[in-house]
Amino acid sequence: MTSFISHTTVDATDAFALSRWWQQVLGYTDDPEDPNEPGHEECMIISPDGRHKVLFIEVPEPKQGKNRVHFDLRPAEGTRDEECDRLIALGAKPVDDLRVADGTGWVVFNDPEGNEFCVLRSEEELRRTR
Known part of the structure; x- marks a missing residue:
């Protein structure tokens, strides 16, 4: 038995703004069934082929140190x-x-x-x- 990666999650202080920025970088789009809007605490973006997803989730603490x-x-x-x-x-x-x-x-x-x-x-x- 194995697993697969459903999506990659990125902590954010502003999930909507960061999801919009990464959309420009990657050419990804919102989930058409759950579009991202300002104020959303969770914002998913999806690759054009639908195979990769990135989820931005708001967290209260700021980033500390280098990403692992x-x-x-x-x-x-x-x-x-x-x-x-x-x-x-x-x-x-x-x-x-x-x-x-x-x-x-x-x-x-x-x-x-x-x-x-x-x-x-x-x-x-x-x-x-x-």
């Missing part, structure tokens, strides 16, 4: 560096730039509530360096 689990993002189109620029324009804050001169590496960011996530090279960039 985080998202590693790979651009669906374009390059890692173009995606980094797009995310900065959306309000992501660079935390650690681990890009290497040979084109490898990644960048660590904080989302608007301080949750860490990484941006990796695109699949196309990986293919070009193999």
